[in-house]
Amino acid sequence: MRVPVVQHTTRRQRARRRRALWTGGELLVTVGLVLLLLVVHQLWWTNREARRGAERKVEALEREWGDGATGDGATGKGSGDDGDSGTSVSAATPGPDPGSGTSTRQQAASTRQSSPSWSQAYAILTIPRLGLRVPVAEGVSKQDVLNKGYVGHYRGTGQPGQAGNFALAGHRNTHGEPFRYVNRLRAKDLVEVETRSATYTYAVDKTLPQTSARDSGVVRPIPRSIVKPGYGYSEPGYYITLTTCTPEYTSRYRLVVWGKLVSMRPR
Template sequence: MRIPVVQHSSRRRSARRRRVLWGGGELLVTVGVVLALLVVHQLWWTNREAKRGAERKVEALEREWGDDNSGAGGGDSGASVPTPSASPYQDSSGRDRQQSATARQSSPSWSQAYAILTIPRLGLRVPVAEGVSKQKVLNKGYVGHYPGSQQPGQAGNFALAGHRNTHGEPFRYINRLRAKDVVEVETSSATYTYAVDKTLPQTSARDSGVVRAVPRSTVKPRYGYSEPGYYITLTTCTPEFTSRYRLVVWGKLVSMRPRS
C-alpha cells in the first residue's frame, strides 16, 4: 500500500491561504469599526457639539440684546398685519413701527448670527445666520438665511435653510408643523411672529421658486402663492438622511412687537 506524501509546497500554499483569509478578516473588522465610528461621529457627536454651540450663541445674543427671557412668546400682542400693500405697523401716533424697527437693524455680515428662530411646537430655539454655507453656518447647528431673500418683517420672503439630520438637525421635525403653528423670529429690534400656512412635502433641490419674494414652486406650481405678502420659508432635505429632495414649509407674518 502506498503512503501519500504531503509536499512542502502544499503546506506553504495552505499557510498562505490561511494568512490571506485571516488578514482579510482583520481588514473587514477594521473597516467595520471605522465605519461604526464615522456613524457615531455623524449621528451623535456632530449633533452634540452643534447643539451646544447653537445654545451658547442664543445665550450670547440674548445677553447682547439685554433680553433675560428664555423665549419670545406673546407674539399675538404685537401689531397686526392686515394687508401686504399697507404699512402694517402704525401705532396710535401714526408712526410706522416697522420702519423704525428696521432702521435699527444693521445689515448682517456673511455667516454672522443676528436673529433667533423659535418654533414652540418643536421646542426649537436656534440662531439665524446670514448665508447657507455648510461649514460656516449650517454645520454649526444654525439656521441659514438665503442671501437675496428679505429680512424678518420685510415685505417679501424671509427664507431659511437648516439641516434635517446631523450637525444639530434643527429642521429634523418641521414636517410635523401644521397650519397656524407659530414661528417667531427675534432680532435686536423686534420680534416677528409668523403663522404656518402651507407645506410642500417634496420638491427638487433646484426648485428656486420656493424662496422667491412671492414663493411658488417651479416644479409643482400648485404649491405656493400668487400675491405679494410677508412670508417666511423653511427648507430642509427630504427624505431623512438624504439630500435628494427638499421639504418646504411656508408661513405668513401675523404680528410684530418692537423691543423697548
C-alpha cells in the same frame, strides 16, 4: 497500504491561504469599526457639538441684546459683496398699536435697513411646537453656518418683518439637525424670529412636502414652486420660508414650509 506524501510546497500554499484569509478578516473587521465610528460621529457627535454651540450662541445673543451692545452680527455692515440685499431691523422701530389702526405690516415696512455680517448669527428662531430655539446666521454655507447647528438665511431674500420672503435653510439630519421635525408643523403653528429690536411672529400656512433641490421659486419674494406650480402664492405679502432636505438622511429633494407674518412686538 500506501501513505500519501505531503510535499513542502503544498504546506506552504495552505499556510499562505490561511494567512491571506486571516489578513482579509482583520481588514474587514477594521473597515467595519471605522465605518461604525464614522456613523457614531455623524449621528451623535456632530449633533451633540452643534447643539451645544447653537445653545451658547443663543445665550450670547440674548446677553448682547440685553446689554444693548452693538454686535457685527446684528446691525453691522456685512462682509460679503455689495450685492447683498439682507437687512435687519432698527432698534427705534415702534411696535404695532392695536388701537391706532396701524397694521403690523405697515409697522414692519417702516423699519430701517442695514446688512447683517456674512455668516454671523443675528437673530433667534423659535418654533414652540418643535421645542426649537436656534440662531439665524447670514448665508447658507455648510461649513460656516449650517454645520454649526445654526439656521441659515438665504442671501438676497428678505429679512424678518420685511415685505417679501424671509427664507431659511437648516439641516434635517446631523450637525444639530434643527429642522429634523419641520414636517410635523401644521397650519397656524407659530414661528417666532427675534432680532435686536423686535420679535416677529409668523403663522404656518402651507407645506410643500417634496420638490427639487433646484426649485428656486420657493424662496422668491412671492414664493411659488416652479416644479409644482400648485404650491405657493400669487400675491405680495410678508412670508417666511423654511427649507430642508427630504427624505431623511438624503439630500435629493427639499421639504418646504411657508408662513405669514401675524404680529410684531418691539423688544
